[in-house]
Amino acid sequence: MSRPVDRIGPALLGAALLAGLLPGVLALWGISTRGLSAFGAVDWGALAPAILGTALLTLGACLFAVPLGVAAGLYLAEYPHTRLARISRFVGDVLGGTPSIVIGVFVWGWLVTATGRFSGWSGSVALALVLLPLVMRVTEAGVLAVPVSLREAPLVLGWPRWRATLSVTLRAGLPGLSIALLIAVARVAGQAAPLLFTALGNPYLSADLREPMAALPLTVFADGSAPGAAAQDRAWAAALLLVLIAALLGIAARAVARREEARDG
């Protein structure tokens, strides 16, 4: 027969889990109910620039950050004790710990003042700087999760190290890496602070990354604090869309994980 303490432990852990989940569930409930009613009332034409902007800004950030971050993460995993790796890891940690609004200000001082205009590109660069340390870390962790025997298998055949890393290690780590990347992208897509001083926002539908660009988080920020039912509806609808984007990327990540589990039997 189990002792009382054996039953109390799991019960306490379960209670702590529920207490931790509760604020998130309440927030999701609030956003969903307000957002769904806003979906019916909102002027979708006014929201379209933000939807397109978020897609383009996030895509641009991925184009910058994913190749660079994956390459850097591979280097960190393969050559962990070189001076360059130590410096890169430190810089990555600093960048990852820097508040995203500071990154926004930095990109404003670096790109926006230099080019003399707010632009989608500078917004993408700011988001990329937020995304980069995440990609570096998940790539390093993903590669290190590949068993050593698998990483060594091509090396003992006489493959050069770069080929072994790209063809075997990266390939073996790709499923886990894809999942982590999707989650990282979902986090970055909802960032408003890096865009305040860079993409700025734009009430007109524009796919020109050289011009100021709207984004869903900027809509939440600007319209959420603006008076008027129309602005409030846009803010709630934008908030719900961001939640849906995160949910979709999360579902995609789980689908990748399930497919890999099925393949591994």
Added chain:
Amino acid sequence: MGECGLSAERVSAMFGKRTVVRDVSLAFQPRQLHAVVGPPQSGKSTFLRTLNRMHELTVGAWMTGQVRLDGREVYAPDVDPAALRRRVGMVLPQASVLPGLDVRGNVAAALPHGLDRARQAQEVERALVRAGVWEEVKDRLAADPRRLGEGLRQRLCLARALAAGPDVLLLDEPTAAIDPGSGFKFEEALYALRNELCLVLVTHDPRQAARIADTTTFLWLGAVVESAPSRQFFTRPVEARTEAWLTGRSA
């Protein structure tokens, strides 16, 4: 192929400040199977990995001494470790198949570039025959090798190592993770290969060495205790420590 002159001279191997192989000098003859035996943590695998420069890939690992292949120092600055590993092949303890490749692709991955399709198929078949696995996989060449049993996968790894065309094949506890039946099949393949190649087998199982090795070396705490032809090693060991280990009187 198979005419190697591999030798280790006063090889010591370290991880940071910890020495795991001490002053080992051994010469390996072509067309022979040489076993390196000893209890766990005796430095067998580390020593083996100094022979094809896999040791240096571990963070903090370093070595002293010399390893020569056909009289040439393999740690010379102008030696390409990848080219060395094509001549001094290796089978690892775990049967690791290359992801995204079928059975045929896993073996073909070790072949030199530029072979036409017919030649490639011929070489894959030859490697699988030499590893004693052709009959079992000839109808499953397009299958996912992860679906094969562990023992069959390990012999597939042996075939892959052979496809690279090495003169020397290092075997690091190749049967430690597979069932005894598969282990015997692996041993049969090695026994046949010893007529073609220089084989260096690391094993913690003295019975395996007694069954198939021509010569046997006993390593204890990283140092050579005794090295002799297997018949002599297992029937008339010179060193008391060898006899104690073989008879199970010491750990």
